[in-house]
Amino acid sequence: MTGDGFTTCLWFDDQAEEAAQYYVSVFKDSDSHVGGITHYPEGGHRPAGTVLTVEFTANGQKFVALNGGPEFRFTEAISFQITCETQEEVDHYSARLTENGGELGPCGWVKDRFGVSWQVVPRRLLEMFADPDPAKAARANKAMESMRKLDIAALEKAFAGAR
Numbered sequence: 001m002t003g004d005g006f007t008t009c010l011w012f013d014d015q016a017e018e019a020a021q022y023y024v025s026v027f028k029d030s031d032s033h034v035g036g037i038t039h040y041p042e043g044g045h046r047p048a049g050t051v052l053t054v055e056f057t058a059n060g061q062k063f064v065a066l067n068g069g070p071e072f073r074f075t076e077a078i079s080f081q082i083t084c085e086t087q088e089e090v091d092h093y094s095a096r097l098t099e100n101g102g103e104l105g106p107c108g109w110v111k112d113r114f115g116v117s118w119q120v121v122p123r124r125l126l127e128m129f130a131d132p133d134p135a136k137a138a139r140a141n142k143a144m145e146s147m148r149k150l151d152i153a154a155l156e157k158a159f160a161g162a163r
Contacts, residue, residue, distance in 0.1 A: 006062075007063065008063050009064045009065075016066060016067040017037065017054050020065045024056055024058055030059045034054060035054075035055035036055045037054050052067060053067070076111075081121055082118060083126070084121065087122070090108075090150055091149070093118070097120070106145070122152045124155070125144065125150065125152075136159050140155055
């Protein structure tokens with residue numbers, strides 16, 4: 001096995017190139033770019049010359065987008081977690097990933113317009129969950145469960161026991 005880690009393959013019907021460009025634009029302030037593009041050959045599953053795969057990197061993570069057809073769809077069973085340092089980042093990723101047909105879900109989960117699920121999570125919430133005081137962690141968890149887009153200030157308030 002090489003030391004390159006894993007590459008996540010995302011199966012699309014026919015939107016691989018559009019999705020790759022989109023994800024690179026969402027994570028534009030980091031190591032994000034589109035790489036190689038391959039095309040179906042003569043006699044392939046799709047017409048010759050149609051995009052088969054698009055390699056891309058989003059936020060430093062390697063992906064391959066595959067135009068495999070309509071047989072498979074994304075579900076929430078697999079999601080990508082985005083750990084955010086600030087409310088501004090939470091707001092940015094929640095807004096960008098829900099634009100043009102995406103949707104907010106419970107507890108900071110987001111489904112983008114392609115059906116891929118994301119968890120937009122403040123690092124501070126993870127710290128709250130790890131707090132040795134179970135009452136504080138429970139209050140933060142209860143507050144989170146009532147939210148769609150996570151609100152760090154409201155989570156802090158609940159964590160502290162303030163009303």
